[in-house]
Amino acid sequence: MKVVIGKGSCGIAAGALKIEHTLKTLLADTACELGIAGCIGMCFLEPIVDIYAHGVLLRRLVRVSESDCAIIAEAVKTENLSLLDHLTVSEEDNAFLTKQTRIALRNCGLIDPENINAYIEADGYKALRKVLTMTPENVIEEIKISGLAGRGGAGFPTWFKWNAARQSAGDEKYLICNADEGDPGAFMDRAVIESDPHALLEGMLIAAYAIGATEAFVYVRAEYPLAIVRLQKAIEDATAKGYLGENILGSSFSCHVRIKAGAGAFVCGEETALIESLEGKRGMPRLKPPFPAQKGYEEKPSNINNVETFANVAWIINHGGAAFSAMGTENSKGTKVFALTGKIKRGGLVEIPMGLTLREVIYDIGGGIRDDKEFKAVQLGGPSGGCIPEALLDTVIDYKALSATGAIMGSGGMVVMDEGTCMVNMARFFLDFTTKESCGKCVHCRIGTRRMFEILTRITNGDGKDGDIELLEELCEGIRGGALCGLGQTAPNPVLTTIRYFRNEYEAHINEKKCPADECAALRSFAINKENCIGCGLCAKKCPVSAITGERKQPHTIDNEKCIKCGVCFTVCPVKAVTKNGGECNG
């Protein structure tokens, strides 16, 4: 039997290393093999341990703790797996996986990412071999048939970019993989690199062959140390086996791949800023045209694609472009990976065919909202995207349909929010992000986002004024028109969509000085009901700022000047004498 431990970043954060260590000791003198895999994407169940015999998965054990290791060792030693029933993934949780269609994630969590042979056994590098017998034009044609569009956010047809780079004059061309994954709330690219780095490399090699590049870079964000380590090993192993480097597989095609670690700047995810950064400069976007296909890295023709885009390529070559385009909708083909997070029951990586509805992803796969709360909105596309309300949950996942809502497909971040999330504060959160990340080149982006942030801060602090919403809308328009790159152009989206779908929340903050979600602390108020207070003094003892005073056995009072609205008194009062927002008590 083989015991496989899920060792992606999530698994490790949940405790996979300790489990690996313990199992290693316990299984030391047995015939059992211990192995590792990357992320299966069922992050809500980590740490995960899989038990295989002859390559067949017998059990998937979930939420494993160190103390479960003894019974796991016992079970595999005695081949009595029924000992593990209580740890085995439930039918219901397993639906998270069975409802997905995995192409980009085809090997994630199933193979050892640090072992090139595991990838080769899973049909790895077969597509590269095939491509070397094709002309570059035929490769591009196959990608065109597949309908593959860029998964980094903009959704531009991949074949078109490859073709433009191929057609560009010059012998020296570059291929670049964008693994900057800056959208907070997204981790698809990290999971692919950590779990199946060779799939990325194979896709890149095929692209390099198609456009005629002999040098390639992977620009990985610095926050992903494990991804960098695994990718580095993959590059070395692939080079040793002749899949990478000079005269690949005996052909005349040569290509080298190097990793460049980013240094932390969201705007460097924008392709021209990324190129500036690769060149060692401040990552400030360039004016387009010229496009990277004409003048990219070191002024040479370059092609940039996202990690997930590349991860689909080998599959398309192996199965044919038509098999890929058979999935999806009229204008969005194939599958898309989402990182489902937030107030969701089952959070993790979800790959589904285009054309499913948001509701299907959030409820059928994600299991709906945690703690039986009400759904409020789902955020797609991060700081460039928008918040989609309940009424639009039947929107299908398709580039056009999602754009029509005011949000975007984006790179795949899907953050679910419940009734306790304030939408004005959400907009403020994103503007805080964009003001910090604006590179500063354009006045509208640099200053406009700051003004919006200030207005939103004012509103959430209870100092909103009549006309603020209109002022925000005006600023949005200006920034959209006056910004050079996508960061600035799309920065208004979180504000515009929340105004569009949750205007009532803005109005409640501004006109009634109330936060309907009860998230904005400044708009909370606490008071002690003199009739009910028994003077036990518990609240006064617990108040972190000593805002409560009163004699023992006498009604207490809150000094609103001092109160920081933490809500502790509200929670601790044994007789529910503390009221919140002028009404409800803790009942």
Place this chain on the structure above:
Amino acid sequence: MSEKKSLITVLQEKQEELGYLPMDELYKIAEETGNSPARVLGVATFYTQFRLQPVGKYLIMLCKGTACHVNGADGLEKAICEELGIADGDTTEDGLFSLKTVACLGCCSLSPAMMINDDTYGSLTPAKAVAILRDIRKGEVQ
């Protein structure tokens, strides 16, 4: 193709070696790489990874990305700041801890999350985060 290191790589290596980028080192790098000091400082201040001040032995990177925000990162920040008596970007007087908020650690499904040096901690509550810090401090005292 030349293997010439980009300025960013040079800075990354220097920071790896020293823990931060002292001003006189930036001048030295400018001289050695043939860049103006302004350009070197420009790059060093553009990217959040670069630090011009020394950091504590334990660098806490607290995620304030979207998923963590929705799951209560603000409360974590408050608890950590109170526990350590420092604000975002500062270092404790004993040089043990520095706190830096970041935009996403890629561990969103375990949000709210933080990283201390190379270790990631997920599904945090204010109490859990404080307990982790106290454990580290206890380990240091012994």
